[in-house]
Amino acid sequence: MTINCNGQLIDLTIPKIMGILNLTPDSFYDGGVYNNDTDIIRQVDKMLNEGADFIDVGAYSSRPNAVHISETEELHRLLPIIKLLTNTFPQILLSVDTFRSEVAKQAVNAGACMINDISAGQMDDHMLNTVAELNIPYIMMHMKGTPQNMQQNVTYEHLIKDILFYFSERIAAAKALGIIDVIVDPGFGFSKTVAQNYELLKNLELFRMLEKPLLVGFSRKSMIYKPLHISAAQALNGTTVLNTLALEKNASILRVHDVKEAKECIELTQQLNY
Incomplete structure (x- = not known):
């Protein structure tokens, strides 16, 4: 199972790591931390050296109840950093976390090679067509509503069946437009x-029926720190536990803040296959 990034075929048979770079001031864990070029370069260099295969850059916070920002503000935050990173690290594979088609287009033209869309094209009617025209890998995530109201949209007839049906529809829509490299994120x-x-998570192996690479993002989220009565800052060990379980259930990409620990998860679980 491969995806094509900037003409480079990436084999996802062995799971890969996507390091998170938030350019937002209000992200739940690292908001506002990387607010100058020096800190951004240092953090990206660290993630790449620790084994990140992709860097996912986000300029619009998607945490629950996040403040909505304009497309202009998102581009203002994002484009200079894409140019900075592609100039500093010429071989970098940049994913851009956006649901806006115009942001996707300008980001790819600036040097990004993948789009990570929390809405699977449902918050911008032009997104799928834009991705098809750009001919890039596309991560589609499951979400109901928007970041501002998603936690009021948690009613399902049957959770797993509903999400699988959602993806079957979104994958079909992408395929109809000629989008080949689709990655699924259960959200x-x-x-x-x-x-x-x-x-x-318990039923994650059922997503194999979609026949698409699977990305998971648990990193330091409330599903870890709330049951343990700790903070996001204390949730690295819990993140590692869930990443390991997901790898055993067919995850192809781990989206994380902490690359070194995720790399160790992959290397150790791969020992089971030797």
Whole structure:
């Protein structure tokens, strides 16, 4: 199972790591931390050296009840950093976390090679067409509503069946437009209660039927720190536990803040396959 990034075929048979770089001032864990070029370069260099295969850059916070920002503000935050990173690290594979088609287009033209869309094209009617025209890998995530109201949208007839049906429809829509490289993200923490997140994880192997690479993002989320009565800052060990479980259930990409620990998860679980 491969995806094509900037002409480079990435084999997802062995799971890969996507390091998170938030450019937002209000992200739940690291908001506002990387607010100058020096700190951004230092953090990205650290993630790449620790084994990140992709860097996912986000300029619009998607945490619950996040403040909505304009497309202009998102581009203002994002484009200079894409140019900074592609100039500093010429071989970098940049994913951009956006649901806006115009942001996606400008980001790819600036040097990004993948789009990570929390709405699977449902918050911008032009997104799928834009991705098809750009001919890039596309991560589609499950979410109901928007970041501002998603945690009021947690009612399902049957959680797993509903999410699988959602993806079957979105994958079909992408395929109809000629989008080849689709990656599925079940959306842990988005439009789901803590209990629903764990039901989803328990049944994660069922997503194999979609025949698409699977990305998971647990990193330091409330589904970890709320049951343990700790903070996001204390949730690295819990993140590692869930990443390990997801790898055993067919995850292809781990989206994380802490690359070194995720790399160790992959290397150790791979020992089981030797």
